[in-house]
Amino acid sequence: MTARGESVAPETATQTGEILARCDRAGEKISIVGGATLSGMGFPPERLDVSLSTQRLSGIVANERADLTIAVRAGTPIQSLTALLSTQGQSIPFDAPRPQYATVGGTLAAGWLGPRRHLYGRVRDYLIGSTIVLADGTIARAGGMVVKNVSGYDMSRLYVGSFGTLGVIVQANFKTVPLPKQARLFLARLPERTRARACAQLAAAPIRPAAAFWIDGFHNAVDGDDGPEGRLAVLLEGSEAILERATRELRSALGRAGVPETRVLDAGARESFQRVVDAYVACLGERSVTYRIASSPQASEPNALRANELTRRFELRADTIVDVINGDIVLRVSDFDARALGAKIEPFDDALHEIEPHAQVIASEHPNRIYLRVWGEPPPAVAQMQALKTRFDPNGTLNPGRFVGGI
Numbered sequence: 001m002t003a004r005g006e007s008v009a010p011e012t013a014t015q016t017g018e019i020l021a022r023c024d025r026a027g028e029k030i031s032i033v034g035g036a037t038l039s040g041m042g043f044p045p046e047r048l049d050v051s052l053s054t055q056r057l058s059g060i061v062a063n064e065r066a067d068l069t070i071a072v073r074a075g076t077p078i079q080s081l082t083a084l085l086s087t088q089g090q091s092i093p094f095d096a097p098r099p100q101y102a103t104v105g106g107t108l109a110a111g112w113l114g115p116r117r118h119l120y121g122r123v124r125d126y127l128i129g130s131t132i133v134l135a136d137g138t139i140a141r142a143g144g145m146v147v148k149n150v151s152g153y154d155m156s157r158l159y160v161g162s163f164g165t166l167g168v169i170v171q172a173n174f175k176t177v178p179l180p181k182q183a184r185l186f187l188a189r190l191p192e193r194t195r196a197r198a199c200a201q202l203a204a205a206p207i208r209p210a211a212a213f214w215i216d217g218f219h220n221a222v223d224g225d226d227g228p229e230g231r232l233a234v235l236l237e238g239s240e241a242i243l244e245r246a247t248r249e250l251r252s253a254l255g256r257a258g259v260p261e262t263r264v265l266d267a268g269a270r271e272s273f274q275r276v277v278d279a280y281v282a283c284l285g286e287r288s289v290t291y292r293i294a295s296s297p298q299a300s301e302p303n304a305l306r307a308n309e310l311t312r313r314f315e316l317r318a319d320t321i322v323d324v325i326n327g328d329i330v331l332r333v334s335d336f337d338a339r340a341l342g343a344k345i346e347p348f349d350d351a352l353h354e355i356e357p358h359a360q361v362i363a364s365e366h367p368n369r370i371y372l373r374v375w376g377e378p379p380p381a382v383a384q385m386q387a388l389k390t391r392f393d394p395n396g397t398l399n400p401g402r403f404v405g406g407i
Contacts, residue, residue: 012057
């Protein structure tokens with residue numbers, strides 16, 4: 001029998017199945033750990049008997065370069081997979097924070113939404129097959145290595161965003177797409193009374209940016225300097241001809257908005273973009289809590305300003321990233337030390353959810369995180385989600401209590 005509090009790191013699906021079956025029979029609870037880059041999401045485990053690391057479940061299983069498909073074990077770091085694909089002129093748009101540590105399986109399980117999804121789609125759209133180990137040790141497979149239309153429900157997608165509560169992802173098969181030939185990043189300080197016009201111009205651009213952000217704060221994490229109304233970071237991707245045309249249009253659009261100067265990065269553009277994504281989960285030790293707020297692109301700027309005003313009312317500091325194209329708002333609230341934050345964060349969390357019921361905590365090391373509404377208001381489908389948990393994991397073995405609704 002597995003010892004209480006033991007850490008295990010299986011190397012194969014079979015070993016994973018043996019561990020899960022043994023724990024399931026013994027009534028032991030398992031916490032699943034990948035790269036721990038998104039450990040600030042969800043509740044901590046209600047009970048921890050066994051910590052199962054997926055990091056030895058790593059490596060490429062099959063690489064069908066000519067068919068634009070690849071199969072990878074779930075513990076593989078995203079950066080390793082991205083580096084391999086780039087040598088082949090291919091990519092999968094994970095857009096996950098800290099890809100040198102983030103694992104393929106953990107990113108899928110968390111249902112991470114990247115800022116380039118409006119252009120390339122979500123990562124789950126690239127998933128064509130998977131191998132999952134269920135709570136009783138059963139090894140389940142769905143899909144394969146062929147890109148085709150699926151008639152009926154694609155079971156691989158069921159586990160994406162389930163937070164490891166339905167099974168352990170041990171392998172994922174993906175279709176790939178051509179890597180954009182070039183990338184260019186623009187940084188611009190925003191003078192007074194330009195933010196709203198600049199965001200509107202970006203949202204209406206004829207050639208859509210791969211990503212566009214309004215940023216206020218995050219000075220040590222993200223490139224660029226704030227003006228009176230923050231700064232912009234805009235990523236363009238594509239052929240040289242597309243980039244040149246989009247560059248002219250972007251400069252003209254920002255000029256109409258009253259933004260006089262832009263700084264252009266060609267070398268290091270993707271690295272600068274990655275630093276913005278990394279900032280989504282960048283903590284200030286135990287003295288910060290970061291929320292992700294879903295919004296429409298049209299409402300994202302006023303909603304972000306309203307959240308910032310609330311932060312000031314509680315005498316907290318706010319760092320903000322607004323995804324101008326998709327509407328996501330990342331709000332990091334902090335104080336001078338962990339004790340000062342602890343005295344304010346629970347009433348602030350209540351007040352924030354009064355105006356943004358679905359705000360979710362995505363990063364925090366503060367001990368009071370367990371008292372916050374980390375998932376926001378439960379979705380209408382929570383009863384169906386609980387029913388799936390009961391069907392797939394009747395003994396509540398996998399990541400109990402970590403997901404929406406205490407699942």
